[in-house]
Amino acid sequence: MRKYILFIGLGIVMLLASCGGGGAPSTAIDVVMTDFQFVPNQFVVPAGEEITISIVNSGAVVHNFVIMKLGTTAGQTFEEDDQVNVYWEEVDIQPGGDFSTIFTAPTEPGEYQIICRTEGHIVSGMIAKLIVVAGE
Numbered sequence: 001m002r003k004y005i006l007f008i009g010l011g012i013v014m015l016l017a018s019c020g021g022g023g024a025p026s027t028a029i030d031v032v033m034t035d036f037q038f039v040p041n042q043f044v045v046p047a048g049e050e051i052t053i054s055i056v057n058s059g060a061v062v063h064n065f066v067i068m069k070l071g072t073t074a075g076q077t078f079e080e081d082d083q084v085n086v087y088w089e090e091v092d093i094q095p096g097g098d099f100s101t102i103f104t105a106p107t108e109p110g111e112y113q114i115i116c117r118t119e120g121h122i123v124s125g126m127i128a129k130l131i132v133v134a135g136e
């Protein structure tokens, strides 16, 4: 019986490990912005690669997609002095609007914060994660 439970436990651990980290890196990001979330809220990209990003704003207000530099966050509110910490941004995506463009992923692996800089949206939950992983 004990052995049996151990096996189930091991199975769960392996299952969690395989789902963890948001999956394999991709050079395509598809994100939907709602009031007030990024869906999904985690993206895994290979370092230094060109990333095609498609953004849809399905909300009722203007949203932004801002990637902060490694080791920085925008805090509770994006303010003027946070601008120097921006790695890449696509601003003012209108309600009902969609947009597709290309940016180059950071060369340094790590976890980068993504936020919507519209006032009040960070605290409302518009935070996501860009996970940059080293290439082969």
Ligand SMILES: [Cu+2]
Residues within 6 Å of the ligand: 036, 062, 063, 064, 116, 117, 118, 121, 126
């Ligand atoms: Cu927003």
